Amino acid sequence: MMIELRQIADIDPDSPIPFCDLASPGILVLGTLADSQSLLSSALALEKDSERQMRFVLRNTLTLLRTAEETLETALETASRHARLRTPHPCFTRPSRQEPALFVRPLAITDVDTLVPVFIRAYNGPPWHDAWTEAMARRYLGGLAGNPLARVFGIFDGETLQGGLIAQIKYWWEGTEAFIDELFIDPSHQGRGLGQALLAGAETILMEEGVTALTLLTLRGGAAEGFYRRQRFEAKQELGFMVRVCELQSG
Numbered sequence: 032m033m034i035e036l037r038q039i040a041d042i043d044p045d046s047p048i049p050f051c052d053l054a055s056p057g058i059l060v061l062g063t064l065a066d067s068q069s070l071l072s073s074a075l076a077l078e079k080d081s082e083r084q085m086r087f088v089l090r091n092t093l094t095l096l097r098t099a100e101e102t103l104e105t106a107l108e109t110a111s112r113h114a115r116l117r118t119p120h121p122c123f124t125r126p127s128r129q130e131p132a133l134f135v136r137p138l139a140i141t142d143v144d145t146l147v148p149v150f151i152r153a154y155n156g157p158p159w160h161d162a163w164t165e166a167m168a169r170r171y172l173g174g175l176a177g178n179p180l181a182r183v184f185g186i187f188d189g190e191t192l193q194g195g196l197i198a199q200i201k202y203w204w205e206g207t208e209a210f211i212d213e214l215f216i217d218p219s220h221q222g223r224g225l226g227q228a229l230l231a232g233a234e235t236i237l238m239e240e241g242v243t244a245l246t247l248l249t250l251r252g253g254a255a256e257g258f259y260r261r262q263r264f265e266a267k268q269e270l271g272f273m274v275r276v277c278e279l280q281s282g
């Protein structure tokens with residue numbers, strides 16, 4: 032069974048589109064057309080023997096096709112809005128062949144492994160000196176990114192991934208927030224404006240889905256606080272982070 036998305040919509044293969052990950056029915060994932068096609072082919076290959084699973088695949092395929100149509104409409108609206116404003120969408124700027132450039136794009140859950148080495152380099156060195164192993168980092172980032180309301184972004188310098196941001200959408204009563212779980216840039220590229228560009232690119236995409244505020248936790252007085260203050264984040268003095276170490280209760 033072969034499904035050709037190109038037959039229903041002429042979608043830029045590099046543009047992020049929401050699609051349905053067959054491993055997580057009902058959940059829309061942001062990724063490229065290639066991501067959605069590779070997920071679909073692997074699910075079809077794995078599940079072809081089971082009639083029940085095949086029905087599941089077909090149901091999700093219908094969702095995928097519907098989503099692609101809706102996405103195309105949204106993309107056309109966005110494109111015409113930017114055309115009216117005569118400004119290119121900052122996040123979807125692609126490097127030309129001659130001149131590599133920075134760009135931010137949403138990552139699919141299948142891309143999370145590519146964040147692992149960058150995350151480890153960012154946190155195992157100064158100022159944090161953590162002790163992440165590859166397995167720990169894969170479990171941690173995979174767990175965050177696997178949440179249904181997680182949004183994952185990467186910043187690329189040409190072909191190379193230089194940093195990542197993972198946030199969780201929260202439908203708070205005052206508006207929709209994105210809580211930033213992680214933001215990190217490869218140490219060899221810190222201080223070049225990439226952290227700021229990744230935050231701005233992710234914010235632009237999140238705003239398009241109705242996010243009105245970004246929130247996060249960071250160490251007071253730590254190195255990252257200065258960066259966030261520079262990005263106009265304010266500390267809420269009335270809020271405190273609380274923790275209790277779990278212990279066996281005697282008696």
Ligand SMILES: CC(C)(COP(=O)(O)OP(=O)(O)OC[C@H]1O[C@@H](n2cnc3c(N)ncnc32)[C@H](O)[C@@H]1OP(=O)(O)O)[C@@H](O)C(=O)NCCC(=O)NCCS
Binds near residue numbers: 153227249250254262
């Ligand atoms: C924090 C981090 C994401 C910043 O990314 P970066 O690419 O190095 O930062 P940028 O180059 O984009 O800096 C943007 C601005 O913030 C300022 N800034 C960066 N780090 C800063 C710091 N520690 N204190 C004060 N200002 C800082 C820069 O001077 C720059 O200011 P400018 O606009 O006046 O030029 C990056 O250092 C990192 O990955 N650190 C390790 C992981 C981490 O701590 N993540 C946050 C955990 S909560």
